[in-house]
Amino acid sequence: MKKTIISIIGIAVMLLAITACRPNYVIVPIPGGGTPSGTPVADLYELQNVLADGGEARLTGTLKLNPKDLVNLSGKINGNGNTIELQTTESVGDEQAVALILKNGLSLKNVKIDASNAAQTRVAAEPFVILIQGTGSTLENVTITTDEELAGINVHTATGVTLRNIEFTDKPLKAPINISSSTVKIDGLTAVGSDWYGNKNIIQINGVGGNPNHKPSTVTFESTEGIDGVWMEAVAENYGAASNITDDNFKKAGQTVINGLDSWEVRYSDQPSKDTKGWMFYAPGEDASTFTLNEKAANSEADLRAMIAAVKDSTHKYSAIELSKDVELATYLDVNTSVTIKGAKHTIKPATSFTEGPNDEFVLISADGVEFQNVVVDGIDTNDGTGAEDWDGEYAIRVYAPDTENQIKVTFSDVTIKDADVGMLVRGGNVTLKGNINFENLDWGGIGVDSIGSNALLIYESKVDASDCTISYTNDGSTTVAKPAIWKERSNDHEVVKTSLEEKIKEASSTGETDHQTWYVTKNFSDGTTESGSEEAIQ
Numbered sequence: 251m252k253k254t255i256i257s258i259i260g261i262a263v264m265l266l267a268i269t270a271c272r273p274n275y276v277i278v279p280i281p282g283g284g285t286p287s288g289t290p291v292a293d294l295y296e297l298q299n300v301l302a303d304g305g306e307a308r309l310t311g312t313l314k315l316n317p318k319d320l321v322n323l324s325g326k327i328n329g330n331g332n333t334i335e336l337q338t339t340e341s342v343g344d345e346q347a348v349a350l351i352l353k354n355g356l357s358l359k360n361v362k363i364d365a366s367n368a369a370q371t372r373v374a375a376e377p378f379v380i381l382i383q384g385t386g387s388t389l390e391n392v393t394i395t396t397d398e399e400l401a402g403i404n405v406h407t408a409t410g411v412t413l414r415n416i417e418f419t420d421k422p423l424k425a426p427i428n429i430s431s432s433t434v435k436i437d438g439l440t441a442v443g444s445d446w447y448g449n450k451n452i453i454q455i456n457g458v459g460g461n462p463n464h465k466p467s468t469v470t471f472e473s474t475e476g477i478d479g480v481w482m483e484a485v486a487e488n489y490g491a492a493s494n495i496t497d498d499n500f501k502k503a504g505q506t507v508i509n510g511l512d513s514w515e516v517r518y519s520d521q522p523s524k525d526t527k528g529w530m531f532y533a534p535g536e537d538a539s540t541f542t543l544n545e546k547a548a549n550s551e552a553d554l555r556a557m558i559a560a561v562k563d564s565t566h567k568y569s570a571i572e573l574s575k576d577v578e579l580a581t582y583l584d585v586n587t588s589v590t591i592k593g594a595k596h597t598i599k600p601a602t603s604f605t606e607g608p609n610d611e612f613v614l615i616s617a618d619g620v621e622f623q624n625v626v627v628d629g630i631d632t633n634d635g636t637g638a639e640d641w642d643g644e645y646a647i648r649v650y651a652p653d654t655e656n657q658i659k660v661t662f663s664d665v666t667i668k669d670a671d672v673g674m675l676v677r678g679g680n681v682t683l684k685g686n687i688n689f690e691n692l693d694w695g696g697i698g699v700d701s702i703g704s705n706a707l708l709i710y711e712s713k714v715d716a717s718d719c720t721i722s723y724t725n726d727g728s729t730t731v732a733k734p735a736i737w738k739e740r741s742n743d744h745e746v747v748k749t750s751l752e753e754k755i756k757e758a759s760s761t762g763e764t765d766h767q768t769w770y771v772t773k774n775f776s777d778g779t780t781e782s783g784s785e786e787a788i789q
Contacts, residue, residue: 290309322353327356352382368400387408406429424445429455429469440476481529508531542571583614606630621661627647629647631670646668663684675698690725716755
């Protein structure tokens with residue numbers, strides 16, 4: 251009995267001694283019992299030793315790393331719910347700065363990656379939180395915390411990569427996942443979108459027809475959970491060429507292979523904030539009707555015209571264009587299809603050297619269903635005056651129906667029209683004004699409503715409805731403007747103006763050389779102070 255007691259005491263002492271020599275790890279239970287897989291590691295040195303022996307490492311707490319600390323490592327890291335805290339970013343080549351580099355098939359699971367405090371080395375392109383290259387890396391149940399200066403995961407020249415249940419807790423700079431020249435499987439994404447894609451969770455795939463250094467990729471979606479769309483670099487150089495490429499042509503192009511999106515719709519699309527055009531796969535039922543003008547485009551005029559042409563091509567199903575910058579036109583703009591142009595307070599204006607339209611217009615609207623929203627139209631005014639004597643027949647906008655049989659319905663919402671002889675001429679249009687309509691520095695007046703074409707036999711039905719808007723008119727900052735905000739060229743049943751007295755649009759009969767007109771003005775004025783116009787008829 252005594253020997254037994256001594257033996258038990260000896261074993262207990264030995265166990266205490268062994269325990270005293272080991273780090274004080276806390277074993278976290280896992281569902282179903284047992285302990286998490288992997289050998290416990292507390293720092294980079296222990297991590298390197300475990301992976302060097304071909305084992306799986308399990309983090310026991312926060313691990314602080316620099317970008318290249320994992321670049322030469324292979325194997326598996328089980329984060330066990332702990333955090334890898336990134337310290338810096340470093341440049342890779344001439345074009346990218348990244349925070350963490352995985353190159354030799356190193357895989358991470360059940361880990362949080364925090365790059366929010368990483369000191370960034372900004373170079374030509376945006377820095378990524380993670381760069382994956384090489385063969386066989388898997389990210390599973392990985393949560394990424396970034397900031398607005400970092401992009402997401404970049405998979406470049408890699409094969410056999412799996413991204414499963416990836417979560418971003420902050421909005422990455424552009425797409426949360428960017429793929430080029432790689433073979434990747436994706437299974438689930440939780441993100442908060444990006445400014446590049448209108449706060450949508452878009453996966454971006456390069457290497458179809460842009461950068462010659464990119465090669466075709468194969469991307470398989472085992473699950474599309476949390477994914478709003480997949481953008482792919484263009485196979486066509488411009489919108490015009492793309493109009494002849496069908497979805498089937500694209501899928502057979504031998505460029506990038508997409509698996510798992512059979513029920514998704516692919517449409518030619520612009521990519522905001524970047525010169526490259528591309529194709530976008532949209533989830534079923536996704537609203538994908540708007541082009542966004544490229545804010546970094548070298549030639550925004552060409553892009554705007556190309557987008558109008560693409561909207562006119564019914565195969566692309568677009569109905570709107572949103573401006574992300576001011577647009578300068580070297581020649582007049584013909585809006586010849588049903589489209590909504592959303593200005594976001596941006597200006598369409600003439601370039602220094604400008605060619606007018608066939609009837610001296612800056613913008614010609616010749617199609618039914620056009621709407622301008624929140625746009626500033628800065629017209630043409632070659633003599634740069636604001637008096638009636640400065641009239642030389644230049645229109646900021648001309649709404650002109652192609653024939654006399656059908657009115658074209660056009661809407662202007664919260665629009666500013668300025669710097670022209672006439673803000674708008676309506677001939678054959680049914681124009682509705684909404685919101686705040688502002689006229690600035692116009693020689694003759696705001697909107698002319700006319701029914702007579704190039705000869706007296708061409709009679710158009712012309713109408714302006716201003717009953718649901720507020721109109722302001724200033725010349726050189728003065729609000730006391732004795733000029734019509736709207737006028738009818740003639741008193742006949744073909745020219746109709748509907749206004750609201752509550753909106754302070756007052757009707758006044760003009761006198762003298764313009765006595766055939768009826769004026770609607772924003773201020774009370776005496777006929778004796780009204781500037782008389784030119785004898786030249788409005789054409």
